[in-house]
Amino acid sequence: MINITLPDNSIKSFDESPSGMDVALSISEGFARSCVAMDINGTLFDLKKKIDSDASLRFITPKDDEALEILRHSAAHVMAEAVQNLYGGALLTIGPVVEEGFYYDIDMPPVSEEDFPAIEAEMNKIVKEKKSFERIVVSKEKALEMFRNNPYKKELIQELGDEEISLYRQGGFVDLCRGPHLPHTGMIKGLKLMKISGAYWRADQSREQLQRLYGTAFFDKKELKQYLYLMEEAKKRDHRKVGTRLGLFSFHQEAPGMPFFHPRGMDIWNVLLEYWREEHRAAGYVETKTPVMLNRRLWEQSGHWENYRENMYTSVVDDEEYAIKPMNCPGGMLLYRTGSYSYRDLPLRAGEIGLVHRHELSGALSGLFRVRAFHQDDAHIFMTQDQIEDEILGVLKLVERIYSRFGLGFHLELSTRPEKSIGTDAQWDQATGGLRRALDKYGRDYIINEGDGAFYGPKIDIHIKDALGRTWQCGTVQLDMALPERFDLSYKGADNEKHRPIMIHRVIYGSIERFFGILVEHFAGRFPLWLAPVQVVILPINDELAGHARKVGEKLMEKKIRCEVDSRSESLKKKIRDAQTDYIPLILTIGEKERETGTLSVRTLDGKVRMGVAMDDFTAPVMSHIKNRVLEGTPFD
RNA sequence: GCCGGCGUAACUCAGUUGGUAGAGUAGCUGAUUCGUAAUCAGCAAGUCAGCGGUUCGACUCCGCUCGUCGGCUCCA
Known part of the structure; x- marks a missing residue:
C-alpha cells in the first residue's frame, strides 16, 4: 500500500506503486492532462516515474514557475531532433534553458534565419505527433557506447559521476539529459526560433565553433504572442533608433x-x-x-x-x-x-x-x-x-x-x-x-x-x-x-x-x-516634462505672428523653461504634427486671438487643447511641475 | 577579439540573372498665410563604407580592411 500526500493534506492510497500520472488521473482526467511534472519530497520528476514508497507530492502545472523551464527544456529536445532530422551530420552538445527561452549548441555547418521556417516546420511536426518523453537509465559504459559518434556528449558523460546516466527518448530520438520532461511533445504550444549565433564549445575560443540556435516556447500561443509583442515594443524603443530620430x-x-x-x-x-x-x-x-x-x-x-x-x-x-x-x-x-x-x-x-x-x-x-x-x-x-x-x-x-x-x-x-x-x-x-x-x-x-x-x-x-x-x-x-x-x-x-x-x-x-x-527606452522617447529637452514649442499660426511668438518664447526662457519657436512657413497642422512626433510635452499655438488678449492656447501630447490661458497661469504651474520633477504628464493634462 | 548578418543621399529604404543608381522624409528655392497630427511645385544631394581582384564592363561576384547588428566573452 502506497500513501501519497497531496499539498491540501489529502491522502491517496494505491495498492501498487502508482506513477505520477496514475495519481493525477485519480484526481481527474482533465487535471492529469494539464500536469507537467511532479515534485516528490522537494525533487522534480517526470509524471511517468513510479512512486514506490509513501511520499508527499505536488503536481507541477503550467501555473507553476518550474513548469516553463521544463517545457523549454523539452522544447530544446524537440529542436535538437528537428535539426538532426534535417541536417544529417549535426552533433548535439548542450541545450540549456535560459531566461527567455532555450538554446542548443550544435556542431553543424552555419545556418541562417532563412532556414528557420524549415526547422520550425519540422519542430511543429514533432509536436503534433505528441511523442512521449521516455526516461532511460543506462550505465556509463553503455552511454559512452551510445554516443560513440559524438565527442561532445562523450566528454560530458566522462565528467558525470559513476552513477547511472539518464537519457530521454522521444520516438527515435535520444538525448543525454537529467530531466525532467513533459509527458509528451504535444504540450508545447507556442514555439518559435529566435536567433542564431556562433558559440564555442565550453565557451573556449580555442575549441570548436558551434552553432547556437535560440528558441522560446510557451504553454499557450497567446503567451508567445505577448512575448513577441514585448520584443517588438523593445525594438521600437531601441535607444539607438529613438535617440537618432530625436537628435539626442x-x-x-x-x-x-x-x-x-x-x-x-x-x-x-x-x-x-x-x-x-x-x-x-x-x-x-x-x-x-x-x-x-x-x-x-x-x-x-x-x-x-x-x-x-x-x-x-x-x-x-x-x-x-x-x-x-x-x-x-x-x-x-x-x-x-x-x-x-x-x-x-x-x-x-x-x-x-x-x-x-x-x-x-x-x-x-x-x-x-x-x-x-x-x-x-x-x-x-x-x-x-x-x-x-x-x-x-x-x-x-x-x-x-x-x-x-x-x-x-x-x-x-x-x-x-x-x-x-x-x-x-x-x-x-x-x-x-x-x-x-x-x-x-x-x-x-x-x-x-x-x-x-x-x-x-x-x-x-x-x-x-x-x-x-x-x-x-x-x-x-x-x-x-x-x-x-x-x-x-x-x-x-x-x-x-x-x-x-x-x-x-x-x-x-x-x-x-x-x-x-x-x-x-524606459520612456520610449517621451521624457517627463522636467527631463524633456524641449519642454514647450511655440507655433505661430502664420508668419505675421512670428514676432509675438518670439516674445512669448523670451518670457518662457526668462523663467528657465526650455522652449523653441517654430516659425517655418508651414501649416499649423504640419507644425503640430512635427512637435507631437518629437514628443514635445507642451505646444503653444499663437493666433490673432492670443496676440490680442495676451493669452495662450495650450496643447498637450494627448491632443487636448486649453484656450485662453493667461501667461502666469501657464508659467507658474509649469515651473512648479518642473521643479518638483513630476514624473507624469503636465499641469494641463 | 571570435562566429554569422548587414553597410546604397543627412534619415528610412527600393535596385530584377553583372551594363556606373532611384523613392519617401529632412534640406534649399518659390508659391501658399493657414486655428490644432503631413499645402503645392521645383531644385540640389550619393567615389553605392574603403582598398584590391575577376570581367570588355562591378552597387551587384571574390578577398582584405573599417563600421554596424545579433550572439560568444566581459562588464558600468
Whole structure:
C-alpha cells in the first residue's frame, strides 16, 4: 500500500506503486492532462516515474514557475531532433534553458534565419505527433557506447559521476539529459526560433565553433504572442533608433564606441546631473575631479597595470608612459592622500563625475549600453570600521530616492568573496557582515551571489527594472580592502594612533551614457516634462505672428523653461504634427486671438487643447511641475 | 577579439540573372498665410563604407580592411 500526500493534506492510497500520472488521473482526467511534472519530497520528476514508497507530492502545472523551464527544456529536445532530422551530420552538445527561452549548441555547418521556417516546420511536426518523453537509465559504459559518434556528449558523460546516466527518448530520438520532461511533445504550444549565433564549445575560443540556435516556447500561443509583442515594443524603443530620430546623440566611425551628444541630448544630460548634484549635496557629498590621464606608476601602484591593462588606453608623453583612466579610484586616492584626516573628518564622501575609457572588445559595443568612453557618477566614501553599516545604508537610501524619481523599480544582489581574492578571512567577514547588516536594516529582500564579489571586496549590485520589465544593473556599492592599503591611506583616531580607513566605491546611474540609453527606452522617447529637452514649442499660426511668438518664447526662457519657436512657413497642422512626433510635452499655438488678449492656447501630447490661458497661469504651474520633477504628464493634462 | 548578418543621399529604404543608381522624409528655392497630427511645385544631394581582384564592363561576384547588428566573452 502506497500513501501519497497531496499539498491540501489529502491522502491517496494505491495498492501498487502508482506513477505520477496514475495519481493525477485519480484526481481527474482533465487535471492529469494539464500536469507537467511532479515534485516528490522537494525533487522534480517526470509524471511517468513510479512512486514506490509513501511520499508527499505536488503536481507541477503550467501555473507553476518550474513548469516553463521544463517545457523549454523539452522544447530544446524537440529542436535538437528537428535539426538532426534535417541536417544529417549535426552533433548535439548542450541545450540549456535560459531566461527567455532555450538554446542548443550544435556542431553543424552555419545556418541562417532563412532556414528557420524549415526547422520550425519540422519542430511543429514533432509536436503534433505528441511523442512521449521516455526516461532511460543506462550505465556509463553503455552511454559512452551510445554516443560513440559524438565527442561532445562523450566528454560530458566522462565528467558525470559513476552513477547511472539518464537519457530521454522521444520516438527515435535520444538525448543525454537529467530531466525532467513533459509527458509528451504535444504540450508545447507556442514555439518559435529566435536567433542564431556562433558559440564555442565550453565557451573556449580555442575549441570548436558551434552553432547556437535560440528558441522560446510557451504553454499557450497567446503567451508567445505577448512575448513577441514585448520584443517588438523593445525594438521600437531601441535607444539607438529613438535617440537618432530625436537628435539626442550619434556615433561615428572615427570614434567607435564613443558617443557624440547633440544639443537636445545635452539638455537631458545636464538635467540628469543637476538632479544628481542636488541629491548628493543634500546627502553630504562633496564633489571632486581628477585628470583623465595619469602616469603608469600610479596604475602600477593601484594594481590596474597588472589586472586591467588590456582594457586601458595608453600614451607616451616626454618618454613617460601614461594611461587614460578606466576608473576614477586611483586619482581619488591621490586626492585623499593630499590631506591629513582625523576621525572627525570621516565619513568623507567624495563624488566625481569621471570620464573613463575602457577598450572594450569591438564585438561588445552596443549603442550607449556598451561604449568605450563613458562617465561614471562615482563616489568614494572613506570611513571608519564602525561607519560601514550606516554609510552603506545611506547609499541604499540615496539609490532608492534617485531611481524612484524616474519611476524605476529595483532589486538588490549581494556578492561575496570569490576564490581569487586578497585580504584575510577576518577582513572579509567584517566587510561582508557590514554589507549584510546594512541590507537587513534597509529591509528589502536581496539575492546572494556567493563568490561573485570583486577580488578586493564584497559588493552590492542594484538592478533596476524598466517600463518593459527588463532589468539592468546600474548601481553598485563595493567595499574596497585593497586600495587604502596600497596607497597607505590613514586617518588619526581618537586614540591619537594612525588607522587605515575603510573605503567604498559606489555609483548610482552607473554609466551616465548607459543610464541615458535606459531612460530613452524606459520612456520610449517621451521624457517627463522636467527631463524633456524641449519642454514647450511655440507655433505661430502664420508668419505675421512670428514676432509675438518670439516674445512669448523670451518670457518662457526668462523663467528657465526650455522652449523653441517654430516659425517655418508651414501649416499649423504640419507644425503640430512635427512637435507631437518629437514628443514635445507642451505646444503653444499663437493666433490673432492670443496676440490680442495676451493669452495662450495650450496643447498637450494627448491632443487636448486649453484656450485662453493667461501667461502666469501657464508659467507658474509649469515651473512648479518642473521643479518638483513630476514624473507624469503636465499641469494641463 | 571570435562566429554569422548587414553597410546604397543627412534619415528610412527600393535596385530584377553583372551594363556606373532611384523613392519617401529632412534640406534649399518659390508659391501658399493657414486655428490644432503631413499645402503645392521645383531644385540640389550619393567615389553605392574603403582598398584590391575577376570581367570588355562591378552597387551587384571574390578577398582584405573599417563600421554596424545579433550572439560568444566581459562588464558600468
